[in-house]
Amino acid sequence: MNTYLASILITGGQGQLAKALCHHPLAKQFRLIPCSHQQLDITNSRSIQTAFREYQPDIVVNAAAYTAVDRAEEEREQAACINHHGARQLALACNDKHIPLIHLSTNYIFDGRKTAAYTEEDAANPINYYGETKWLGEEAVRAECEQHIILRVASLFGEFGNNYLKTMLQLSRDRTELRIVADQISNPTYTGDIASAILNMATQTLHTWGTYHFANVPPCSWYDFTLAIIEEMHRHTHVKVEKVAAITTEDYPRPANRPLNAVLDSNKISADYQIELTDWQLALQSIIKPML
Numbered sequence: 001m002n003t004y005l006a007s008i009l010i011t012g013g014q015g016q017l018a019k020a021l022c023h024h025p026l027a028k029q030f031r032l033i034p035c036s037h038q039q040l041d042i043t044n045s046r047s048i049q050t051a052f053r054e055y056q057p058d059i060v061v062n063a064a065a066y067t068a069v070d071r072a073e074e075e076r077e078q079a080a081c082i083n084h085h086g087a088r089q090l091a092l093a094c095n096d097k098h099i100p101l102i103h104l105s106t107n108y109i110f111d112g113r114k115t116a117a118y119t120e121e122d123a124a125n126p127i128n129y130y131g132e133t134k135w136l137g138e139e140a141v142r143a144e145c146e147q148h149i150i151l152r153v154a155s156l157f158g159e160f161g162n163n164y165l166k167t168m169l170q171l172s173r174d175r176t177e178l179r180i181v182a183d184q185i186s187n188p189t190y191t192g193d194i195a196s197a198i199l200n201m202a203t204q205t206l207h208t209w210g211t212y213h214f215a216n217v218p219p220c221s222w223y224d225f226t227l228a229i230i231e232e233m234h235r236h237t238h239v240k241v242e243k244v245a246a247i248t249t250e251d252y253p254r255p256a257n258r259p260l261n262a263v264l265d266s267n268k269i270s271a272d273y274q275i276e277l278t279d280w281q282l283a284l285q286s287i288i289k290p291m292l
């Protein structure tokens, strides 16, 4: 008979972070229950209760979200329904059953005007609608669920789902020139490292509730990140792209505003939960070759 450390129900079970959780080596120590959108709709309290009754989780990870940052400017109702109302429904259900909730949030709740990295003490001031709905979701989780951890992450990349790395791998094979924004700084973060942080926290007794940042180091621009991706590709394959031009945010208008500085300071999680802060370049080195 298997003895697990805990049963962890994961909402948004088909998303990139949920898949990274399920594929992580530490996952074997747990009974992970990834629930797809179809199996568990976080905006529907009955759907949540049914899943809780069936799976009896010890911990819930909310990886479900509306994540289309630009589309959220148009699809406001849908984004708010999932990121705010859905987060609230889940928080209420977790609190009712005394189940700790690890809720994922984003660096896009900040306005980007600070010149240093953002800590958990800094004031939120979202400058796009996605960020606003994620901030409202955080506030709902704080208000409704006593045993919560809000984990803010940044610029996810990895093997699963759609993400910036996958887009760049494709474009570098198809085009000779790329134009990449060089004045937005954040911490590209490997989904496997976020999975590692979450599962490491779950191996400990969750002891300190509240808000935490978790991101890879060091901070960099999309331009720097892209150069590092292409350099790593070069080691293993032919790359079509010959030139990467650095452009500004103004040169590349998008429906949603982006904070220029979206860098997260992750020292608090490192101190409270002994989570190691790792370099995104190490992740690129280990994952790009198998993805080519």
Ligand SMILES: NC(=O)c1ccc[n+]([C@@H]2O[C@H](COP(=O)([O-])OP(=O)(O)OC[C@H]3O[C@@H](n4cnc5c(N)ncnc54)[C@H](OP(=O)(O)O)[C@@H]3O)[C@@H](O)[C@H]2O)c1
Binding pocket: 011, 012, 013, 014, 015, 016, 017, 018, 036, 037, 038, 040, 041, 042, 043, 062, 063, 064, 065, 066, 067, 082, 086, 104, 105, 106, 107, 134, 153, 154, 155, 156, 157, 161, 162
């Ligand atoms: N991606 C990033 O760069 C980034 C950056 C910072 C923070 N975050 C945060 O990190 C977390 C995970 O993001 P991710 O990139 O893994 O997201 P993702 O790949 O877009 O996955 C989100 C999942 O949520 C599901 N979902 C949507 N509405 C739902 C609902 N009402 N009930 C249940 N499931 C629902 C989606 O399923 P369907 O597709 O079937 O609707 C999808 O599988 C999110 O909280 C996000 O805000 C992401």
